[in-house]
Amino acid sequence: MATISDLSKGNYVRYNGEVMQIEELLHRTPGNLRAFYQVKMRNVRNGKLAENRFRPGDDIEILRVETREYQYLYADGDTLVCMDKETFDQVYIDKTLLGPSVNFIKEEVTLLIAFENGTTAITAEAPSHVVFEITYTEPGLAGDTATRTLKPATIDNGSEIRVPLFVNTGDKIKIDTRTGEYIERVK
CATH class of the missing domain: 2.40.50.140 (Nucleic acid-binding proteins)
Structure with a gap:
């Protein structure tokens, strides 16, 4: 077991039986009160954020x-x-x-x-960006780049995303894996 003062941002700990990652760790010493650590942790299983105060001598299990x-x-x-x-x-x-x-x-x-x-x-x-080929979309309109109008398109793994009007079937596009949004066409 380690103490709270041994923690740093990015450490993984077991808190209330769950695996948590430390997102923010602040040491506070308010006026004439005792010092404490304000800790923000994210549950790695469900993504929920937890916040707690610890005394400097409290024990916590740091995971390897x-x-x-x-x-x-x-x-x-x-x-x-x-x-x-x-x-x-x-x-x-x-x-x-x-x-x-x-x-x-x-x-x-x-x-x-x-x-x-x-x-x-x-x-x-996953990597932040991946390149996919469009397997099906409605035909594109030449020169229609002034507005940010999007149309549905199917990529080569079967998923459907929204792409600009000028993208055609067979084009290779870069996608942000975190949001699933179109980024750009790839040559």
Whole structure:
């Protein structure tokens, strides 16, 4: 066990039985009162934010978290199969770890996966941008770039997104995996 004063931003801790990541840590000494730590933590499983005050001597369990890069191979039901590029070991992670960005990843993309004690995956992060090809959209209109009007389009993994009017079937586009929004056309 460690004390609150050993924490820093980005550490993973076990708080009330849940795995939390420290987002903000402030040491406060108000007037003639005792000092305390104001801690903001985010639950890695459901994303909820928790805030609490701790005394400087309070104990807390700091988790040993190891982050490694894995290559996404394929989806198998509600799990994703990923492979370590160096040892070729395969791991199975839950799709919910990626959140909404799971709809915008494709095979052979590199994921950043964090493991608690080297065994249990607690977080997974997709690359911020990926390139997809448009498989179907209504025909584009030449020269229509003045307004930010969007139309539906289907990308090559089957997901549907909104793209500007000038994008045509067969175009390659860059997508933000966190929001699923169109960024730009790629040559």
